[in-house]
Amino acid sequence: MKRILRATQICLILLCYFVCVLPVWSQDSQQYIIGPTDILEIQVWREPALSRTVPVRPDGKITLPLLDDVQAAGLTPLELKTKLETRLAKFINNPKVSVSVQEINSKKIYVVGQVNTPGEYPLRHNMTVMQALSLAGGLAEWADAKNIVIIRKEKGKQKRIKFNYKKVLKGKDLDKNIFLRPGDTIIVP
Numbered sequence: 742m743k744r745i746l747r748a749t750q751i752c753l754i755l756l757c758y759f760v761c762v763l764p765v766w767s768q769d770s771q772q773y774i775i776g777p778t779d780i781l782e783i784q785v786w787r788e789p790a791l792s793r794t795v796p797v798r799p800d801g802k803i804t805l806p807l808l809d810d811v812q813a814a815g816l817t818p819l820e821l822k823t824k825l826e827t828r829l830a831k832f833i834n835n836p837k838v839s840v841s842v843q844e845i846n847s848k849k850i851y852v853v854g855q856v857n858t859p860g861e862y863p864l865r866h867n868m869t870v871m872q873a874l875s876l877a878g879g880l881a882e883w884a885d886a887k888n889i890v891i892i893r894k895e896k897g898k899q900k901r902i903k904f905n906y907k908k909v910l911k912g913k914d915l916d917k918n919i920f921l922r923p924g925d926t927i928i929v930p
Contacts, residue, residue: 776847786837852877854929855884869918885930892926
């Protein structure tokens with residue numbers, strides 16, 4: 742029976758990995774909000790000296806020639822494009838700018854405790870608790886699978902969300918397999 746349960750766990754982990762972890766977060770410029778430590782590619786048409794790949798600093802700004810510091814965090818790529826075009830219009834006739842997110846580094850989750858590979862992980866689009874546990878290598882042998890807790894900060898306060906791995910694995914309480922948000926911490930006792 743233990744072998745069947747372990748084989749089921751391994752299959753679930755592999756399924757989560759191939760379905761959720763491998764695909765890259767879609768760069769929907771209408772919805773994605775740029776954050777600190779993201780890497781952006783800024784292209785200014787016919788102006789190679791102004792085009793470059795830039796990191797978003799911890800203060801949320803990027804630095805570009807002619808413009809110096811520009812606030813990027815908190816904007817969508819489309820909003821940043823508009824802002825850059827407006828500011829560049831002082832120096833260039835009818836500038837055309839494109840902004841693409843090359844690396845998403847600002848959206849992270851944390852998995853700690855009795856998992857095989859605890860640590861900080863990039864938050865993928867629509868990642869669930871089960872998928873994050875899969876990313877962390879699954880539960881360790883002595884993990885308390887019934888008493889997992891997700892710590893989430895909401896409105897300045899920390900909220901505890903209980904998660905029972907065994908029930909979800911059996912197809913029960915699937916509504917508890919919530920989508921994770923940036924900054925969530927999964928604690929596996």
